[in-house]
Amino acid sequence: MIRTELTKRNSTRRRLSQWFTERLAHISADDIFELSTTTLACLVILVLVAAFIVLLRGSLPVLTRFGLGFVTGISWNPVPGIETFGAQPYVLGTLVTSAIAVGIGVPISLGIAIFLSEMAPGFISNPLSRVIELLAAVPSIVYGLWGLLVFSVWVRDWVETPISTYLGSIPVFKGTPFGLDILTAGLILSIMIIPTVSSISKEVMTAVPSSQREAAYSIGATKWEVVRMGVLSYSRSGIFGAAILGLGRAIGETIAVTMVIGNAVGPGAVPTSLLQPGQTMASLIASEFNGADPGSLHISALIGVGLVLFAFALIINVFAQLMVRKVLRVKGGAVE
Amino acid sequence: MTSSQDVLSRKASGIGRTIFVIGLIVVAIASGVGGYYFGGGLTTAGQTTLNGAGSTFVYPFMSTVAAYYTAANPNVHVNYQSVGSGAGIAQFGAKTVDFGATDAPLSSSQRTNITNVIGTPLTIPESIGAVTIAYNLPGIAASTPLNLTITVAAKIFQANITQWNDPAIAGLNPGLTLPNQAIVVVHRSDSSGTTFVITSWLSKDPVWKLGAGKSVQWPSGTRGGPGNEAVATLVQQNQYTIGYVELNYVLSTSPPMTFSAVLNPNSNTFVLPSLKTVSNAVSNSSSSLPAGNGDWSSVSLLNAPGSQSYPITSFTYLLVFQELSHISGMTQTKAQALINLLSYVIYEGQNRAAAIFYVPLPASVVRIDEAALNSITFNGNALNHT
Numbered sequence: 001m002i003r004t005e006l007t008k009r010n011s012t013r014r015r016l017s018q019w020f021t022e023r024l025a026h027i028s029a030d031d032i033f034e035l036s037t038t039t040l041a042c043l044v045i046l047v048l049v050a051a052f053i054v055l056l057r058g059s060l061p062v063l064t065r066f067g068l069g070f071v072t073g074i075s076w077n078p079v080p081g082i083e084t085f086g087a088q089p090y091v092l093g094t095l096v097t098s099a100i101a102v103g104i105g106v107p108i109s110l111g112i113a114i115f116l117s118e119m120a121p122g123f124i125s126n127p128l129s130r131v132i133e134l135l136a137a138v139p140s141i142v143y144g145l146w147g148l149l150v151f152s153v154w155v156r157d158w159v160e161t162p163i164s165t166y167l168g169s170i171p172v173f174k175g176t177p178f179g180l181d182i183l184t185a186g187l188i189l190s191i192m193i194i195p196t197v198s199s200i201s202k203e204v205m206t207a208v209p210s211s212q213r214e215a216a217y218s219i220g221a222t223k224w225e226v227v228r229m230g231v232l233s234y235s236r237s238g239i240f241g242a243a244i245l246g247l248g249r250a251i252g253e254t255i256a257v258t259m260v261i262g263n264a265v266g267p268g269a270v271p272t273s274l275l276q277p278g279q280t281m282a283s284l285i286a287s288e289f290n291g292a293d294p295g296s297l298h299i300s301a302l303i304g305v306g307l308v309l310f311a312f313a314l315i316i317n318v319f320a321q322l323m324v325r326k327v328l329r330v331k332g333g334a335v336e
Numbered sequence: 337m338t339s340s341q342d343v344l345s346r347k348a349s350g351i352g353r354t355i356f357v358i359g360l361i362v363v364a365i366a367s368g369v370g371g372y373y374f375g376g377g378l379t380t381a382g383q384t385t386l387n388g389a390g391s392t393f394v395y396p397f398m399s400t401v402a403a404y405y406t407a408a409n410p411n412v413h414v415n416y417q418s419v420g421s422g423a424g425i426a427q428f429g430a431k432t433v434d435f436g437a438t439d440a441p442l443s444s445s446q447r448t449n450i451t452n453v454i455g456t457p458l459t460i461p462e463s464i465g466a467v468t469i470a471y472n473l474p475g476i477a478a479s480t481p482l483n484l485t486i487t488v489a490a491k492i493f494q495a496n497i498t499q500w501n502d503p504a505i506a507g508l509n510p511g512l513t514l515p516n517q518a519i520v521v522v523h524r525s526d527s528s529g530t531t532f533v534i535t536s537w538l539s540k541d542p543v544w545k546l547g548a549g550k551s552v553q554w555p556s557g558t559r560g561g562p563g564n565e566a567v568a569t570l571v572q573q574n575q576y577t578i579g580y581v582e583l584n585y586v587l588s589t590s591p592p593m594t595f596s597a598v599l600n601p602n603s604n605t606f607v608l609p610s611l612k613t614v615s616n617a618v619s620n621s622s623s624s625l626p627a628g629n630g631d632w633s634s635v636s637l638l639n640a641p642g643s644q645s646y647p648i649t650s651f652t653y654l655l656v657f658q659e660l661s662h663i664s665g666m667t668q669t670k671a672q673a674l675i676n677l678l679s680y681v682i683y684e685g686q687n688r689a690a691a692i693f694y695v696p697l698p699a700s701v702v703r704i705d706e707a708a709l710n711s712i713t714f715n716g717n718a719l720n721h722t
Contacts (some may be wrong), residue, residue, distance in 0.1 A: 029350040036358070078527075079547035148566070153573065176518050178574055180559050263525030263560025266553040277559045287562060291420035291527025291550055298551075 058303035085301035089269035100186025113201035136195035144259035152179030175275030193246035204238030390424020390437030439529025522579035525560030584693035617645035628708020
């Protein structure tokens with residue numbers, strides 16, 4: 001009898017462990033991996049949505065008070081009792097500084113990338129590309145300090161004084177040369193986007209198959225024509241993507257811009273001349289957020305500017321994706 | 337040949353490994369979070385930390401005094417965050433700091449709010465600041481400073497007067513040859529108590545249209561810099577600029593900055609800012625100061641009477657609750673340490689002030705502060721202080 005009792009208990013235990021192993025065996029490690037990576041990917045979207053909700057909630061007071069006038073207005077008066085807030089000058093300021101950054105930075109980056117991928121011998125190209133990538137490692141605050149203390153003085157003495165003396169009558173160059181203005185901010189931004197755009201463009205160009213270049217040589221193209229026909233047109237969507245990345249960095253750059261842009265507010269911040277001080281959305285928030293009275297309409301207005309910046313960045317990214325997909329599509333296995 | 341038993345056991349061990357790794361991550365996160373909540377920082381046993389936040393103007397003074405205090409009392413650590421007057425008041429009202437510091441006193445509505453919701457706040461002036469109007473004019477030495485009146489200063493900062501040799505400026509300075517150059521105005525880009533003081537002073541003249549506040553809407557063509565240091569640097573680096581900077585910064589830069597003498601309207605004299613003239617302004621105003629638990633929102637040292645009183649002077653205040661048990665985490669030891677610190681600030685600390693170009697409190701203000709300190713209680717019991 002004791003024997004049957006023991007056997008019964010043993011067999012129950014064995015049956016239970018067999019049940020567990022069979023259940024677990026149906027869930028493979030692959031399934032757990034898939035579940036965890038899906039969760040992490042959804043977390044990214046969650047963060048984006050959460051950020052949007054917080055921005056919306058924080059800017060509700062100023063949006064209900066001014067409505068659409070907040071985005072189109074140009075006044076910025078935080079004095080309690082006579083407050084008016086309008087974000088338009090800062091949107092324009094962001095557009096202008098980013099345009100200067102991309103307009104100067106992208107051609108230079110393209111030139112660097114063409115040199116590194118097509119023309120430089122190996123012993124120059126490798127160390128040089130590492131040095132250029134080092135530019136991306138410099139912290140933004142260091143760019144800002146260098147810009148404020150050194151670069152703005154150079155720009156004032158070597159760029160703005162001649163411009164003001166010879167071209168000062170043209171409205172876009174009007175103003176006293178001071179060093180802290182939209183021009184300096186745009187130049188610093190262009191330096192900051194060079195490493196990103198050039199390294200990605202170089203990768204894209206190096207990935208172009210040599211059959212393209214050989215084909216161009218075979219029909220008698222010069223070196224530049226080879227680069228233009230064989231390489232650039234093949235990698236144009238990748239280069240466009242790099243330029244958009246650079247633009248994204250230029251739009252969001254905060255500390256370096258705050259220190260050299262001159263920090264104008266209100267109607268004074270509407271960009272009328274390169275030599276006048278301006279303000280971008282990011283630099284405004286950086287300057288004023290720390291000291292604004294919590295709970296006041298001022299803080300709400302700054303969060304509203306943050307919301308506009310967020311929407312701006314999203315729209316540009318969507319536009320870039322569409323451009324790449326619809327217009328710049330290159331057939332035949334190009335790098336995208 | 338793998339039997340089904342082998343496959344099952346391989347799958348089981350693979351799952352076991354995955355679960356082990358996930359468990360490790362969960363334990364790491366839990367210990368990190370747990371450490372944050374239960375660890376409470378790197379304080380060793382027996383050490384007290386006092387937290388304060390607020391004005392950036394008074395940060396050099398507070399950090400110097402705190403360093404001397406900790407040297408004398410090694411088991412008390414003072415942590416002062418210079419986040420700005422607005423944030424200082426907010427954190428004081430939220431009871432997240434032991435004391436707040438602000439250049440602008442609590443407004444009547446802020447004070448009523450805090451009194452109703454929490455308890456009586458005490459306003460304790462601990463130092464004095466003055467805003468100077470600094471300029472960079474080559475050819476004008478520091479020995480012959482520029483003279484300015486409130487009206488002319490208002491017009492310059494508002495960009496109504498745009499040239500240095502404008503008749504309004506020249507009329508006040510007959511002995512100086514002013515250049516025929518455009519004036520470049522430099523202001524603060526961040527919210528600042530310094531801006532609050534100078535705009536409050538400029539608001540006394542009807543010409544000034546921009547109002548008074550920690551940020552105002554500066555006109556087109558003026559430049560902003562973050563912090564007193566940036567404004568001082570910009571004025572020094574660029575010719576024909578004018579800006580407003582706290583006194584301790586203009587006195588401590590080298591090479592020294594040039595700053596203007598301002599007309600005191602009560603006595604019609606042009607007064608150059610210095611530790612002495614600022615101190616005069618405070619001494620001559622002491623009669624109208626309220627008690628520590630009173631309303632300081634209308635206290636103003638601007639345009640103080642006296643022929644040698646600098647007109648653009650202001651207190652900077654410490655805010656502390658009269659009943660210290662309102663602050664979460666306050667203990668008897670901590671309350672004692674706090675009141676000793678406050679006592680140190682208004683007595684010994686003032687001896688350190690002049691060396692770093694802050695104006696020490698006159699005896700009349702120290703008496704008011706002493707009365708305020710004597711009224712501080714913890715759980716209803718008065719605290720003795722050294």
